[in-house]
Amino acid sequence: xxxxxxxxxxxxxxxxxxxxxxxxxxxxxxxxxxxxxxxxxxxxxxxxxxxxxxxxxxxxxxxxxxxxxxxxxxxxxxxxxxxxxxxxxxxxxxxxxxxxxxxxxxxxxxxxxxxxxxxxxxxxxxxxxxxxxxxxxxxxxxxxxxxxxxxxxxxxxxxxxxxxxxxxxxxxxxxxxxxxxxxxxxxxxxxxxxxxxxxxxxxxxxxxxxxxxxxxxxxxxxxxxxxxxxxxxxxxxxxxxxxxxxxxxxxxxxxxxxxxxxxxxxxxxxxxxxxxxxxxxxxxxxxxxxxxxxxxxxxxxxxxxxxxxxxxxxxxxxxxxxxxxxxxxxxxxxxxxxxxxxxxxxxxxxxxxxxxxxxxxxxxxxxxxxxxxxxxxxxxxxxxxxxxxxxxxxxxxxxxxxxxxxxxxxxxxxxxxxxxxxxxxxxxxxxxxxxxxxxxxxxxxxxxxxxxxxxxxxxxxxxxxxxxxxxxxxxxxxxxxxxxxx
Numbered sequence: 001x002x003x004x005x006x007x008x009x010x011x012x013x014x015x016x017x018x019x020x021x022x023x024x025x026x027x028x029x030x031x032x033x034x035x036x037x038x039x040x041x042x043x044x045x046x047x048x049x050x051x052x053x054x055x056x057x058x059x060x061x062x063x064x065x066x067x068x069x070x071x072x073x074x075x076x077x078x079x080x081x082x083x084x085x086x087x088x089x090x091x092x093x094x095x096x097x098x099x100x101x102x103x104x105x106x107x108x109x110x111x112x113x114x115x116x117x118x119x120x121x122x123x124x125x126x127x128x129x130x131x132x133x134x135x136x137x138x139x140x141x142x143x144x145x146x147x148x149x150x151x152x153x154x155x156x157x158x159x160x161x162x163x164x165x166x167x168x169x170x171x172x173x174x175x176x177x178x179x180x181x182x183x184x185x186x187x188x189x190x191x192x193x194x195x196x197x198x199x200x201x202x203x204x205x206x207x208x209x210x211x212x213x214x215x216x217x218x219x220x221x222x223x224x225x226x227x228x229x230x231x232x233x234x235x236x237x238x239x240x241x242x243x244x245x246x247x248x249x250x251x252x253x254x255x256x257x258x259x260x261x262x263x264x265x266x267x268x269x270x271x272x273x274x275x276x277x278x279x280x281x282x283x284x285x286x287x288x289x290x291x292x293x294x295x296x297x298x299x300x301x302x303x304x305x306x307x308x309x310x311x312x313x314x315x316x317x318x319x320x321x322x323x324x325x326x327x328x329x330x331x332x333x334x335x336x337x338x339x340x341x342x343x344x345x346x347x348x349x350x351x352x353x354x355x356x357x358x359x360x361x362x363x364x365x366x367x368x369x370x371x372x373x374x375x376x377x378x379x380x381x382x383x384x385x386x387x388x389x390x391x392x393x394x395x396x397x398x399x400x401x402x403x404x405x406x407x408x409x410x411x412x413x414x415x416x417x418x419x420x421x422x423x424x425x426x427x428x429x430x431x432x433x434x435x436x437x438x439x440x441x442x443x444x445x446x447x448x449x450x451x452x453x454x455x456x457x458x459x460x461x462x463x464x465x466x467x468x469x470x471x472x473x474x475x476x477x478x479x480x481x482x483x484x485x486x
Contacts, residue, residue: 001031004164006155006180008038008080010063010459011047011055015170017444017454018194018203020066022168024443027072034162036155037063038176039078044143046122046174051143058469065462069455075162080147080154090149094142102287105134105141110149112186118178119144121288125174129332130287130300144175152179159187167191172210173289181210197438200446204438212289214393221397221433228432237432241381244374245359259326261355265364266321266348274417276312277321277365278305279358279375281390282328283335296390297409301371302338304389308369311410313344318413320347323361325373328352367416374434376400381427385419387412398426 003026010016026033038045040056048055060078067076082090099105099116102124108116119141124130134141159167164187172181172193184191195211197204209216225233242248247257269275280301287300298304305322312318324339329352340349350356362368362379370376371390379386380399387401388394389409395402399422403409412419446452451460460466 001165002034002163003031003166003168004034004036004159004162005168006036006177007063007170008042008045008151008176009047009059009170009174010037010066011059012170013450013459014196014200014444014446014452015194016062016066017452017459018196018441019168019170020070020454021203021441021444022194022205023074024070027070027074033074034164035067035074035076036158037076037078038080041080041150042143042147042176044140044147045176046126049126049140054465054469055473058463058466061462061464062459065457065459066454069457077158080150082150082153086153090146090153093149094146097145099134099141101134102131108145110152113149113152113179113182115145115148115152115178118148118173118175121173121178122175124284124288127332128282128284128330129335130284131332131334148175148179151176152183155180155183156186159183159189165189169193171195171212173212198434198436199438200449200452201441201444202438203441214391214395217393218396221393221429224433224437225429233432234428236435237428237430238381240431240435241378241427243435244378257358259353259355260357262357263360264355264357265360266350266356268319268348269364270319271364273319274317274366275319275321275364276367276369276413276416277323277361278308278369279323279325279373280305280328280339281325281371281373282331284331296371296388296392296395297403297405298371298389301390304371305339306342307406308389308409308413309342309344309347311406312413313346315414316346318346320344321361321365322347322349323354323356323358324350324352326352367413367419369413377427377430380422381424381431383421383424385416385421387416394426394430397429398422399424399430400426 005019005023007016007019023033023035040060043051047059067074093110097108099108102120106116106120122144123132123141166189167180167184169177169180169191172178181191190208193206193210194203211217283301298307309320312320328336358375362375362382362384365384367385367387368376368379369387369389370392372392376386376388376392377394377399386399387403389403394400401412403412444452444454463469
């Protein structure tokens with residue numbers, strides 16, 4: 001088989017190392033492997049927003065070193081090339097394309113390729129803001145559009161010329177990766193996306209889907225459960241929740257229990273009331289992975305919170321607590337301002353730095369309401385009434401109430417005291433998957449969140465000017481947040 005790996009983001013560690021791991025596995029099987037990367041050609045990319053030559057150089061060196069460690073030669077094409085005629089088409093498209101906000105950007109297409117969703121997904125992730133100013137960042141967006149179309153046209157020709165049988169890419173949602181996914185679909189060949197697995201030494205592969213397709217992901221979760229040891233899987237699934245609650249989760253740097261006061265509740269907590277706790281997630285995460293059609297009951301978390309609060313504001317027996325995710329402490333100011341503008345006599349907002357214990361809130365709440373947060377299924381595991389109104393990965397696995405409309409949401413909340421907690425099997429199914437899914441690496445060994453060694457080599461050691469690269473990466477962060485880019 002002719003297997004193509006497209007990996008332009010080699011400074012994405014450990015994802016580039018996961019790519020190398022898969023290449024070596026295919027070489028071990030005797031497959032013919034083609035590697036397509038980038039030779040500092042993108043005017044903007046997720047590794048290098050403003051095309052710093054130092055970052056480009058480091059990325060190319062990292063790529064070269066990784067490829068050199070493979071046991072056999074692969075056919076390398078590190079140039080994203082289009083014809084002069086195609087360049088004219090790209091230039092004309094960029095001049096004509098119109099978008100006035102992020103939602104309009106998401107909808108733009110080049111032919112049948114959903115170009116805008118990939119570009120928006122990349123920039124939402126970068127800016128940590130689903131409402132970033134498209135006028136302020138017009139030049140940057142156009143650079144992304146241009147390079148994304150070039151990837152699409154170049155890969156389309158390359159796949160035809162080399163008669164590629166399958167394509168492997170990292171996740172598929174970002175601006176320069178989505179084109180490869182769409183090319184595979186157009187050519188009728190299989191594509192495989194990859195992401196991190198349950199531990200840092202595991203990666204997961206998804207055939208003909210993005211990892212963020214939660215409908216298909218739930219099918220995989222159920223299959224994983226059915227293949228598990230029936231005598232051990234409940235205990236093994238429960239261990240995921242124990243790790244979450246005690247701070248032993250895989251990514252401790254993302255875990256916020258350590259910043260909270262054990263057993264702490266809000267000062268105005270009244271146990272005699274019906275206490276509903278809404279846990280939101282990072283709005284940028286919500287917007288970057290989904291179209292409005294796939295978000296669940298509401299088009300956004302903000303709208304959902306507003307409507308739930310509005311629907312219950314006159315009920316004096318109810319008190320609503322909105323727990324803003326701790327990860328939003330450094331989010332765009334507008335996101336927090338919009339949340340704090342939601343008011344009702346029976347609403348208390350707990351900010352991202354509030355030390356109230358998440359698990360005390362879960363245990364003492366009458367019901368827990370989530371969009372995509374893992375807290376929802378954690379509440380189900382802890383025997384609580386859990387209502388999920390977004391398209392969470394665990395939706396429909398069981399254990400949580402999953403209303404399909406605003407009317408169903410309010411109906412459930414109005415009778416929440418009479419609702420029984422649901423069976424915990426769905427929680428065990430999800431917990432088992434989250435704790436153990438993925439393929440154990442044979443050639444890569446993690447040494448932390450974003451570092452490790454492939455075949456005993458840290459690829460950063462190949463970078464001739466790593467301190468300078470890291471300086472420019474920090475400078476890029478400052479520039480994208482504090483300066484106009486026009």
